[in-house]
Amino acid sequence: MTRATGVGSMPGTTDGDHVEATRLVLGELPDLPHVPEVPGRGVTAAMTGRGLAVVEGLGADLQPAGWRLTDADGVDHRRARSLLAQDLDTVEELAQDYQGAFKTQVAGPWTLAATVEKPRGDKVLSDHGARRELAQALAEGVRTHLADLRRRVRGVDRWIVQVDEPALAAVVAGKVPTASGFGRHRRVDLPEASAHLEWVVSAIVDGGGEAWVHSCAPQTPWALVAGTGAHGLSADLDMLGPADLDTFAEVLESGRTAALGVVPSTTPAGGASEVRTTERVQRWLDMLGLDPDGVGEQLVVTPTCGLSGATAEWAGSAVRLSATVARNL
Known part of the structure; x- marks a missing residue:
């Protein structure tokens, strides 16, 4: 079916809107509900902030130019993690009797690399080592996150983790703007683009989940995505x-x-x-x-x-x- x-x-x-959204998806999408995201609550609830809340082993903070990696967690990074835990508390409470498959979402490694800055400025995307470190920290964090989800909602027999990559098309085409806005970052070679996605997909599978990759951008390299081992394309x-x-x-x-x-x-x-x-x-x-x-x-x-x-x-x-x-x- x-x-x-x-x-x-x-x-x-508001947080109340997240509660209502959770009730909606549990009631109207009984075959495959998902953990709702309500980014209208602010940057700590939006895609990049929520992705950094999952990342393990790296600190971050919110600067005037956006999210930036730091030596230690800043107050906004702690807020993002707290808000994610609060939202999962809501899902845990309302889905106590749920049985079946459930989906959650996390920002992908290339979207994070294109939206988060290095400690000294400019995007993580501009540095080979930094983008590798961020992707690996995301993969490790996804393992922990998936274990937390499995503990919270025990009736779920199949956790699907959707990796959101709206920036992937721009990354491989060399269209991500530099910090100044006057230039563009170099395109990422397809083998490297695939490898970073594969780390996250493998972490999901190793954690007992099913990996999907989602993008709403035109010219997304879907053949590359399909080759990463992802079970689903969205x-x-x-x-x-x-x-x-x-x-x-x-x-x-x-x-x-x-x-x-x-x-x-x-x-x-x-x-x-x-x-x-x-x-x-x-x-x-x-x-x-x-x-x-x-x-x-x-x-x-x-x-x-x-x-x-x-x-x-x-x-x-x-x-x-x-x-x-x-x-x-």
Whole structure:
């Protein structure tokens, strides 16, 4: 059976909004709920801050230019870790009776390298040693994080860890701006890009989890991602080009997972039709030469990226529509 889940982020600005988001995903996405993220609460709750909260063995602090690695944890880094623990307390409490698969999310090594600065400034991306150290610290932190999740929600028999890499396309294309904004960092060679992702994917697998990689950016190198050992690829359907069809077909044919963002993340002007959305996915599968009955639960339906920018009402509608489309398929 085709399943539905969320990408991760949800609208809101308070801790109470996170509680409501958790109730929503547990109630409306019973086949594959996820740990909600509510980045509207501030930088410590946003993707980079939450990723640094998982990283083990490295300190960080928030500077005027953004997150920066430091010798010791700064107050904002401690806040990010505290907020993550608080959110997991909420999930633990509300999911006490849950049985089945569950998904969580973490920023990937290249997205962190492109958004976090070295101690003396400029992005971690600019330094081979620094980006290797950050990726390895993330991999180690993911192992610990996954063990914590397994302890908290004991009814989960399958933890999926979605590695968010929206910056990967820019990293391998040499499009990440330098600190001055006047230049661009050198492109990262594909073997190195793959190796850093592989460290994180392997850490997830070693911890008993299932690794997915998600990106909502165009021109993401999906063939590279598929070669890292990730079990699932997650993308907005609008961002996939003709060159990506073979990769996603091979993933599904090999028994792995493809998660497609097909439900708009903000209220569409003309409304959203479950029939049209279902037919759109069916047409895409037809282009791949696959039948919905044949892919079953390997196909996952999600809203598109950016649900944190939606109204609370539309977020609920988008989650329910995703579940309906999955049932239709």
